[in-house]
Amino acid sequence: MNGLWIRGPTRMVGQMTVSGSKNAALPIMAASLLTDQPVRLSRVPELTDTATLERLLRTLGMAVERRGNQVHLETLDCRPVRADRRLVRRMRASFCVLGPLLARRRRAVVPLPGGCRIGDRPIDLHLRGLAALGAEIAIQRGHVVARAKRLRGARIDLTGPRGPTVTGTANLLSAAVLARGTTVLTGAAREPEIVDLGRFLESLGAIIDGLGTDTITVRGVAGLGGGDYTILPDRIETATLLLAAAVTRGAVLLTGAAPEQLTAVLDCLCRAGAAVETTATSIRLAMSGPPVATSVVAQPYPGFPTDVQAQWTALMCLSEGVATIRDDVFPQRFSHVAELRRLGGQLMRRGAAVRVTGVEAFCGGTVAACDLRASAALVLAGLAGHGETRIRRAYHLDRGYECYQEKLTALGAKIARIAPAAEAVIR
Ligand code: UD1
Numbered sequence: 064m065n066g067l068w069i070r071g072p073t074r075m076v077g078q079m080t081v082s083g084s085k086n087a088a089l090p091i092m093a094a095s096l097l098t099d100q101p102v103r104l105s106r107v108p109e110l111t112d113t114a115t116l117e118r119l120l121r122t123l124g125m126a127v128e129r130r131g132n133q134v135h136l137e138t139l140d141c142r143p144v145r146a147d148r149r150l151v152r153r154m155r156a157s158f159c160v161l162g163p164l165l166a167r168r169r170r171a172v173v174p175l176p177g178g179c180r181i182g183d184r185p186i187d188l189h190l191r192g193l194a195a196l197g198a199e200i201a202i203q204r205g206h207v208v209a210r211a212k213r214l215r216g217a218r219i220d221l222t223g224p225r226g227p228t229v230t231g232t233a234n235l236l237s238a239a240v241l242a243r244g245t246t247v248l249t250g251a252a253r254e255p256e257i258v259d260l261g262r263f264l265e266s267l268g269a270i271i272d273g274l275g276t277d278t279i280t281v282r283g284v285a286g287l288g289g290g291d292y293t294i295l296p297d298r299i300e301t302a303t304l305l306l307a308a309a310v311t312r313g314a315v316l317l318t319g320a321a322p323e324q325l326t327a328v329l330d331c332l333c334r335a336g337a338a339v340e341t342t343a344t345s346i347r348l349a350m351s352g353p354p355v356a357t358s359v360v361a362q363p364y365p366g367f368p369t370d371v372q373a374q375w376t377a378l379m380c381l382s383e384g385v386a387t388i389r390d391d392v393f394p395q396r397f398s399h400v401a402e403l404r405r406l407g408g409q410l411m412r413r414g415a416a417v418r419v420t421g422v423e424a425f426c427g428g429t430v431a432a433c434d435l436r437a438s439a440a441l442v443l444a445g446l447a448g449h450g451e452t453r454i455r456r457a458y459h460l461d462r463g464y465e466c467y468q469e470k471l472t473a474l475g476a477k478i479a480r481i482a483p484a485a486e487a488v489i490r
Pocket residue numbers: 086089155156183184185186187188189190223224225226227228229230231256369370392393
């Protein structure tokens with residue numbers, strides 16, 4: 064069932080609980096390799112990405128057991144150091160096992176994660192940082208081969224050409240907790256998912272200062288214990304559900320959310336004309352009428368998230384006026400533009416930006432999803448569109464949105480999965 068069928072327009076109305084964060088869960092699960100004690104994680108979303116990492120961790124000698132949104136992890140065998148190529152190829156974030164493997168097992172062989180639909184995604188900062196911690200690193204036959212005695216603390220700058228690296232910060236933070244001495248990460252990512260990883264490591268006994276700032280200091284410890292930890296809410300799922308309500312002129316109440324982590328998106332929604340109310344853990348949004356054209360620039364946290372850029376573009380397609388959406392993090396991340404055009408959007412790509420001239424409505428049509436967030440943008444267009452929208456290759460959505468079909472249906476969507484044969488005929 065790789066395709067998706069949506070009949071619009073429908074107003075998204077109702078209450079929904081946000082799932083745990085994919086981008087926090089993945090590095091936290093990988094960091095469980097750092098301890099021999101059992102770890103119990105709660106609110107781990109059930110996604111193909113988390114399932115892929117569960118499989119990878121099993122191949123690396125861990126017992127991994129899932130009960131609903133709880134995942135129990137325990138290292139049984141400390142010897143495996145080679146990450147399976149097929150699993151790493153499936154998901155870039157599996158590269159997050161590199162730092163923990165090296166720190167705990169002193170050796171790691173991890174396939175290069177390779178290119179990606181959303182643009183060039185190098186790993187030079189990960190490797191340079193691990194080398195600064197004392198690792199010997201070589202690239203052999205498409206693999207990163209790293210070895211070290213005990214890592215030693217160092218001062219490492221993680222500022223890349225487009226700001227900090229998120230998974231690079233995760234890899235180095237995880238590696239540094241078991242290093243001898245103190246590590247100072249400058250130009251570190253400030254994303255809430257990195258803060259969550261740091262809090263998890265602290266709960267196991269790591270000593271970390273400066274989480275949420277661009278300078279993180281880690282005092283290495285000899286070993287970590289086990290424990291229970293609850294993953295933070297998914298701010299990208301939250302934003303996507305809010306945008307689903309905004310684009311369909313609906314009204315939703317999202318609970319179990321973390322509005323303070325979405326300030327940039329909530330500000331833009333208000334500027335676009337949405338009525339937004341928040342408590343510490345909930346967000347209520349109502350939208351009537353077309354959105355006001357609101358330009359955004361995707362930047363590292365606390366800026367507007369690149370992972371919401373495509374969905375924002377879908378909303379702006381129905382705005383009154385002209386908006387520009389620029390992506391400073393991934394300047395090539397515009398695979399959704401051509402597909403939104405097929406659904407009636409008026410968009411013009413110019414380098415790292417797209418200029419969107421609002422139209423009255425999306426029409427239905429057949430489109431192909433190219434990556435996770437581009438797929439979400441197409442779903443939003445389908446929900447608001449007049450007629451039937453069919454999305455091919457919608458399996459990307461299962462990588463990042465837990466039970467999205469059930470959740471959208473509960474909010475009023477007419478949405479169904481369709482078989483590959485049906486999608487093939489439709490196009
Ligand atoms: C993570 C998120 C992804 C999000 C992205 C940016 C996870 C699993 N994925 O991806 O959803 O879109 O952050 O918020 O958390 N760069 C370098 N050298 C490096 C590493 C990165 O130059 O060694 C550049 C990249 O090309 C990019 C920028 O840094 O322009 C940010 O990339 P990065 O933060 O590393 O993205 P990911 O961690 O892969």
